[in-house]
Amino acid sequence: MSHTDVRLDTSVELPVERDALIGSAGRPERRQRGERLMVSKAEFRSYYGQPVLKSPPWQAPDIAGYLFLGGLAGASSTLAAAAELTGRPRLARGLKAGAAVAIAGSLYSLVHDLGRPERFLHMLRVVKVTSPMSIGSWLLAGYGPLAMLAAGSAVTGRLPRLGRLGTLGAGVAGPAVAAYTAALISDTAVPVWHEAHAELPIVFVGSAAASAGALGLLVAPDREAGPARRAALLGAVTELATAHRMERRLGMVGEPLRRGLGGALLRASHVLMAGGALALSLPVRNRVLTRAGAVAMIAGSICLRFGIFHAGVASARDPKYTVTPQRERLEARAESRRRRP
Amino acid sequence: MALDLREATGGERDPATAGGYAEPPERVGFFTDTSVCIGCKACEVACKEWNAVPEDGLLFTGMSYDNTGSLGADSWRHVAFIEQPRRLGRQETHLAPTELPPDLLRSAGGRTAVSLGLPASAPPDGHVAAAADMDFRWLMSSDVCKHCTHAACLDVCPTGALFRTEFGTVVVQEDVCNGCGYCVPACPYGVIDKRPSNGLVSKCTLCYDRLSVGQEPACAKSCPTDSIQFGELAELRERAAGRVRDLHDAGVTSARLYGADPQDGVGGAGAFFLLLDEPEVYGLPPDPVVTTRDLPAMWRRAGLAAVGLLVALAAVTIPGARR
Ligand code: SF4
Numbered sequence A: 001m002s003h004t005d006v007r008l009d010t011s012v013e014l015p016v017e018r019d020a021l022i023g024s025a026g027r028p029e030r031r032q033r034g035e036r037l038m039v040s041k042a043e044f045r046s047y048y049g050q051p052v053l054k055s056p057p058w059q060a061p062d063i064a065g066y067l068f069l070g071g072l073a074g075a076s077s078t079l080a081a082a083a084e085l086t087g088r089p090r091l092a093r094g095l096k097a098g099a100a101v102a103i104a105g106s107l108y109s110l111v112h113d114l115g116r117p118e119r120f121l122h123m124l125r126v127v128k129v130t131s132p133m134s135i136g137s138w139l140l141a142g143y144g145p146l147a148m149l150a151a152g153s154a155v156t157g158r159l160p161r162l163g164r165l166g167t168l169g170a171g172v173a174g175p176a177v178a179a180y181t182a183a184l185i186s187d188t189a190v191p192v193w194h195e196a197h198a199e200l201p202i203v204f205v206g207s208a209a210a211s212a213g214a215l216g217l218l219v220a221p222d223r224e225a226g227p228a229r230r231a232a233l234l235g236a237v238t239e240l241a242t243a244h245r246m247e248r249r250l251g252m253v254g255e256p257l258r259r260g261l262g263g264a265l266l267r268a269s270h271v272l273m274a275g276g277a278l279a280l281s282l283p284v285r286n287r288v289l290t291r292a293g294a295v296a297m298i299a300g301s302i303c304l305r306f307g308i309f310h311a312g313v314a315s316a317r318d319p320k321y322t323v324t325p326q327r328e329r330l331e332a333r334a335e336s337r338r339r340r341p
Numbered sequence B: 001m002a003l004d005l006r007e008a009t010g011g012e013r014d015p016a017t018a019g020g021y022a023e024p025p026e027r028v029g030f031f032t033d034t035s036v037c038i039g040c041k042a043c044e045v046a047c048k049e050w051n052a053v054p055e056d057g058l059l060f061t062g063m064s065y066d067n068t069g070s071l072g073a074d075s076w077r078h079v080a081f082i083e084q085p086r087r088l089g090r091q092e093t094h095l096a097p098t099e100l101p102p103d104l105l106r107s108a109g110g111r112t113a114v115s116l117g118l119p120a121s122a123p124p125d126g127h128v129a130a131a132a133d134m135d136f137r138w139l140m141s142s143d144v145c146k147h148c149t150h151a152a153c154l155d156v157c158p159t160g161a162l163f164r165t166e167f168g169t170v171v172v173q174e175d176v177c178n179g180c181g182y183c184v185p186a187c188p189y190g191v192i193d194k195r196p197s198n199g200l201v202s203k204c205t206l207c208y209d210r211l212s213v214g215q216e217p218a219c220a221k222s223c224p225t226d227s228i229q230f231g232e233l234a235e236l237r238e239r240a241a242g243r244v245r246d247l248h249d250a251g252v253t254s255a256r257l258y259g260a261d262p263q264d265g266v267g268g269a270g271a272f273f274l275l276l277d278e279p280e281v282y283g284l285p286p287d288p289v290v291t292t293r294d295l296p297a298m299w300r301r302a303g304l305a306a307v308g309l310l311v312a313l314a315a316v317t318i319p320g321a322r323r
């Protein structure tokens, strides 16, 4: 733990047993432990290396899982509706069933993650556009029953008209369900999530389209699988390209996207997604290859959400990512004031 | 039920007015003048007692005299302690080297004694010599919820559990909160947190119950040096500006206000501070911004992405369509 940096003796032989030099340095990198902090490159100052922010009190399986399931459900519903309208009933049916299962899973995760699950209906006390969670709750309240209706009718063959209503309704609401989750996590002080707010929605819908397309490939017969393959490829390319741009643009704040657990998950995600896309785009049509590619894409989509989740948490835990960009912002502002007095 | 973008877009309006109160009382807040804080933690104790805040863990942190660690669900006031080899204004430290008994020195493995900055307590019999060139200052600061003009926690709360009071403060309603935890990462100061024992979030209420009957908050009442001053915000800001001038005149050039500017990223804090070093040294963010300031941009991007997804998924089904 940290000790005072005030001492009567300034001998260089002194052992340094602290994580942060109070008021003059930050938390050293792990591999630097034991080195003298005076030579540390960390330029920012902090309170004993303690985080400035509170980390989200969310469980990764619940919330990262929800980010994935919500995307899968939303995009699947839309692809299902489009497939139905273009005469691909079996693709549509499989996707509707998948969407219903996914949305049920995400509702479970969301309720399970509450501190007071029995109060989940309090979400519907108010409508607040300043709260993506409020808007999301209303979205799910509308989309969930429609997706269930669509799936129920498609699987049992009953109530075709209501089923059609559910299919179209869920198809229109689906993209909103898939995209809003980006605003949900961006609308926090968590450095990585907040700073990524320009790209995150595109990354998420790309990943959602890829996972829905992959699901379609797993459930549809070959002659109906064309749209699913195209959706998967388009989604994968969009996700990979935008995620790449995001990681580059974020610079120092984006470090947690490259390091630690979050970084590892994201690297795995990119490999799986690119590998899956490659398998699907080969000119040879091979069932095993297609299925393997689809499974890889779904796994990649899951890893992406968990990677972004963990990178965000890591960026909230280290004061460096809070203090340094804000300090730079302040200095830039002071600089521009000096230029034009 | 209200479509509520007011908190985020209310500009420089009084937060209580923006929150829907027709004729609210004057906005109140705290001015915490850390230059007179003595680190007694009376505020922490008074807060716990008055608000029945549970125990927050008995830890030895090794961070000077700070064993509270940080603000949290069970710490609504937190006194930070920072030891620095710097002079405070023109003050002489009169610090003395501590002479350790030989066996203690041996058990320390030959390491040199480290002064904690405590004035030596040895008898005045000549053993103690003043260390003339040893500069030292001890910064103490009692941190608290900032009761932001544009409060991120309140903006993002999906249940309406967090609300703006008529005094312009921000308070959680325990019976409404469902523990979604969204407010926790939304706060740019890391103030609000979830209490594991009941699954709900909690933070400083600026003693809403006491304000309602014309009493000042418990921490301000108990502060023996008036480091925590409670009052009408406009008056506190004037008083604080005067105090900074006085300190500068006294040679304490490092004195500066934090959170007093209504133009800052949170529209000015209802609880602001006079600090003697950069905010991050006290664990405070140097330039906090309410996250919902960027929310319109986020909604635009999300909307764009959603429309893009709809169009793309429709487009991929067109080749080979049978109807
Ligand atoms: S400091 Fe944090 S908890 Fe307090 S009002 Fe501001 S955003 Fe809310």
Ligand code: SF4
Pocket: B156, B157, B158, B159, B160, B161, B162, B172, B176, B177, B178, B179, B180, B181, B182, B183, B184, B200, B201
């Ligand atoms: S945890 Fe409670 S107070 Fe915080 S955002 Fe959720 S419902 Fe609101």
